[in-house]
Amino acid sequence: MENLNLYLGELVGTAFFMVLGLGVCANISLKKSGMYGSGGIVAACGWGLAMVSIAVIFGPLTGAHVNPAVTIGFWAVGRFPASLIAGYILAQCIGAFIGAVIIWLLFKDHLDEEDNQNSKLGVFATIASNQNNWRNCLSEAVATFSLLFILFALGHQIPANGMAMFFVFAAVAGGVMSFGGLTGYAINPARDFMPRLVHYCLPIKNKGRSHFDYAWVPIVGPIIGACLAALLYRALFAS
DSSP states (O other): OTTHHHHHHHHHHHHHHHHHHHHHHHHHHOTTSTTTTOOHHHHHHHHHHHHHHHHHHHHHHHOOOOSHHHHHHHHHTTSSOGGGHHHHHHHHHHHHHHHHHHHHHHHHHHHHHOOOHHHHHHHHSOOOSSSOHHHHHHHHHHHHHHHHHHHHHHHHHOOSTTHHHHHHHHHHHHHHHHHHHHHOOOOOHHHHHHHHHHHHHSOOTTOOOOOTTSTTHHHHHHHHHHHHHHHHHHHHHOO
16 A cells, blocks of 8 residues: 555554653543642643654654644645545544553553543543633634644754754643643644544443533644644745
8 A cells, every 4th residue: 555654654653642642641630640630731741742752753754743733734834745634634543542542551440440520531532621612612723823833834944953853842832831721732633532532432430421512622623723824824934
């Protein structure tokens, strides 16, 4: 199959990303964890370092998108071929599902002993702090716009000696610090929907609802934000 190595790289990279990132969520959210309650700074740094790790490993192979919004954004800005979009997104979704299953296996005892249903869901999927889903969608769009605009800029800045990884870390960790309190900073349709599906499908004691009524927000918002970032970037920097 043509481009199989690219799709496999995105699948493995996304699964790896989910294990590292959702592992942070589990550690700080579940009461039985030795890192319970360590807070937002740990979440920001954990997700940022997870993204840097994936970028270092898989960037040379696939670009380390691990996010359908990133794939769509780089296509919209003219840096990614349309022929690879469907394969990348499918691989990202499968990888996110696998990564979430691994987290379930690792933390199953902690999940079963947790009495807070939101904490259980929060290991897998994002939860907004308010009930206004249109405003939440706007938050996800702005957050993803910020991430993509920084990533696009790396193409013309060409940071030397690995400094690009610092900006990748800053984009993700800074985004968690800026927007995490609103919607959990999903910025990634695969990262939210597929682990939410794992929460729904797998046996977790007294897990409560998976809240698929909210699931459209971290899909629509990031895609809108990515496309808007591409449009503005092209308007400002395209020669």
